[in-house]
Amino acid sequence: MAGPRTPGQRAGLTRDTVLKTARDVLTERGLDGLTMRHLASRLGVAPNALYSYVANKTALVDDLLDDVLADVETPAPDSADPTGDLSVVMTSTFSVLLGHPDLVPLYLARQGARGPNAQRLGEVMLHLLAAAGLTGTAAHEARRVLIVFTIGFAALATPAPVEPEAAPPLTADDVSGNFRRGLQWLLAGILGGPAVSGS
Amino acid sequence: MAGPRTPGQRAGLTRDTVLKTARDVLTERGLDGLTMRHLASRLGVAPNALYSYVANKTALVDDLLDDVLADVETPAPDSADPTGDLSVVMTSTFSVLLGHPDLVPLYLARQGARGPNAQRLGEVMLHLLAAAGLTGTAAHEARRVLIVFTIGFAALATPAPVEPEAAPPLTADDVSGNFRRGLQWLLAGILGGPAVSGS
DNA sequence: CTTGCTTATTGTACAGCGTTCAGCTAAATT
DNA sequence: AATTTAGCTGAACGCTGTACAATAAGCAAG
Numbered sequence: 078m079a080g081p082r083t084p085g086q087r088a089g090l091t092r093d094t095v096l097k098t099a100r101d102v103l104t105e106r107g108l109d110g111l112t113m114r115h116l117a118s119r120l121g122v123a124p125n126a127l128y129s130y131v132a133n134k135t136a137l138v139d140d141l142l143d144d145v146l147a148d149v150e151t152p153a154p155d156s157a158d159p160t161g162d163l164s165v166v167m168t169s170t171f172s173v174l175l176g177h178p179d180l181v182p183l184y185l186a187r188q189g190a191r192g193p194n195a196q197r198l199g200e201v202m203l204h205l206l207a208a209a210g211l212t213g214t215a216a217h218e219a220r221r222v223l224i225v226f227t228i229g230f231a232a233l234a235t236p237a238p239v240e241p242e243a244a245p246p247l248t249a250d251d252v253s254g255n256f257r258r259g260l261q262w263l264l265a266g267i268l269g270g271p272a273v274s275g276s
Numbered sequence: 277m278a279g280p281r282t283p284g285q286r287a288g289l290t291r292d293t294v295l296k297t298a299r300d301v302l303t304e305r306g307l308d309g310l311t312m313r314h315l316a317s318r319l320g321v322a323p324n325a326l327y328s329y330v331a332n333k334t335a336l337v338d339d340l341l342d343d344v345l346a347d348v349e350t351p352a353p354d355s356a357d358p359t360g361d362l363s364v365v366m367t368s369t370f371s372v373l374l375g376h377p378d379l380v381p382l383y384l385a386r387q388g389a390r391g392p393n394a395q396r397l398g399e400v401m402l403h404l405l406a407a408a409g410l411t412g413t414a415a416h417e418a419r420r421v422l423i424v425f426t427i428g429f430a431a432l433a434t435p436a437p438v439e440p441e442a443a444p445p446l447t448a449d450d451v452s453g454n455f456r457r458g459l460q461w462l463l464a465g466i467l468g469g470p471a472v473s474g475s
Numbered sequence: 476c477t478t479g480c481t482t483a484t485t486g487t488a489c490a491g492c493g494t495t496c497a498g499c500t501a502a503a504t505t
Numbered sequence: 506a507a508t509t510t511a512g513c514t515g516a517a518c519g520c521t522g523t524a525c526a527a528t529a530a531g532c533a534a535g
Contacts, residue, residue: 084485085529113522125523126484134522182385185431221432222425222458229428232384233420259421262465263458283514284500312493322514324494333493 088122092130095120096140103141108179111138142180143192148173151201159208160264166201167227171256174231181232189224199224226263230256287321291329294319295339302340307378310337341379342391347372350400358407359463365400366426370455373430380431388423425462429455 082088098119103111113134117124131137150169152162174181189195202223206216234256281287297318302310312333316323330336349368351361373380388394401422405415433455 082484083529084527085483086485087483087530090483112520114520123485125486125525128523129483182381185384185428186381188432218457222429222461225428225432226421226425226458229384229424229431230421232428233387233424258417259425259462259465262421263461266458266461266464281513282500283498284512285514286501286512289512311491313491323492324496324515325513327494328512 088120088126090120090122090126090130095127095130096137096144099137099141100144103179104177108183111179138183139187139190139192142183142187142190143194145173145177145180146170146190146192146194146198148176149194149198151198152205154204156208159205163202163205163209163223164260164264166198166205167223167260168257170198171227171231174228175234178231178234181228184228185232189228222263223260226259227256230259287319287325289319289321289325289329294326294329295336295343298336298340299343302378303376307382310378337382338386338389338391341382341386341389342393344372344376344379345369345389345391345393345397347375348393348397350397351404353403355407358404362401362404362408362422363459363463365397365404366422366459367456369397370426370430373427374433377430377433380427383427384431388427421462422459425458426455429458 095116099111099116102116102119106115113127114124117127120126127137131140149166152165156162174184184190199220202220203216206212206219211219294315298310298315301315301318305314312326313323316326319325326336330339348365351364355361373383383389398419401419402415405411405418410418
């Protein structure tokens with residue numbers, strides 16, 4: 078990985094290795110530790126070499142965000158229990174997000190990912206909501222509620238950036254149970270609830 | 277506000293003017309535009325002059341975050357309708373957050389504010405939940421759910437950072453209605469089975 | 476086998492960031 | 506009036522993301 082090279086010599090980088098190493102750096106050094114320079118040095122390469130594979134740092138992070146969502150399990154297309162499937166999808170999303178705590182705040186800062194994986198997930202959710210009887214605006218609203226709730230909770234479960242000061246325990250398990258209960262409330266409201274009249 | 281000063285001369289800064297100007301800069305130039313250097317030049321002052329009033333940029337932002345929460349209306353202490361009051365508090369928090377979109381992502385990145393205003397709000401919520409019959413762990417969980425939901429929704433209502441690309445309108449009104457419905461679902465779930473009547 | 480084109484990579488550099496240190500001087504204190 | 510305190514400046518450090526021009530490796534064509 079290390080090599081003193083003169084200009085023109087190749088290092089054999091790949092877009093995939095760049096992204097993968099970026100993920101590694103992120104989990105090891107945190108969000109602040111993910112700098113183009115550090116990533117480059119990790120790859121044994123000059124910083125600007127990365128720009129052959131990534132338009133800029135924002136694009137890199139966007140790709141990272143979407144990559145992570147690839148791990149979310151989506152249920153078999155035509156199940157008999159859309160509500161349960163919905164619960165599974167959200168719970169899976171939640172736990173996937175928990176696996177990459179540093180990224181979570183970024184999802185909210187950018188209002189969710191926009192890549193293909195995110196889009197696919199969004200469509201799966203709409204499909205399940207339709208199977209449960211919700212369409213149109215109501216379905217979009219419900220989806221938004223579920224997404225916000227899930228990402229938001231993952232953000233809260235993330236370990237605090239600094240200050241070990243008087244840190245309340247708040248283990249990931251605690252938050253997970255908390256998440257599951259809140260999710261049930263939401264699903265009950267969304268699917269069963271009393272008339273959601275105009276208001 | 278503008279003045280070429282020689283070393284030793286004072287500019288008459290105040291912690292309050294610094295914070296207030298920081299808020300202005302934030303709303304005008306966004307989060308990326310809020311730099312110590314820009315803030316300083318706006319105050320007609322060398323960048324490092326700010327460090328007499330603020331420990332560092334993080335502390336500055338922390339103060340900003342907590343300041344905003346001062347505008348949240350909290351209900352009269354001993355109401356007969358804690359559920360309704362809870363709804364009022366959360367809705368008020370939501371609209372206050374909407375007024376400062378640039379700050380919202382930071383709340384999540386830092387897992388909520390930690391200043392006195394945030395603390396007060398948190399205690400008000402616990403008080404209302406207790407009045408509604410929830411104490412102990414259940415109350416803390418419920419509070420967490422409500423906070424996540426509220427901040428998360430505010431984050432989603434925030435206008436996207438860049439890309440006007442095919443942006444769905446998603447007006448603040450839309451999101452507000454959405455928020456209110458989701459909130460009802462949560463409250464219904466939190467406070468035990470039956471639908472929440474009031475509000 | 477050579478010629479030429481494309482592209483990955485380097486060195487250098489720029490502008491900007493948060494922050495620290497040392498000095499100066501106006502204001503506050505004694 | 507003398508002395509301390511504190512607000513402010515100038516300069517600098519190390520860091521960031523990124524643009525530009527030069528170089529050489531790889532590849533396609535003659």
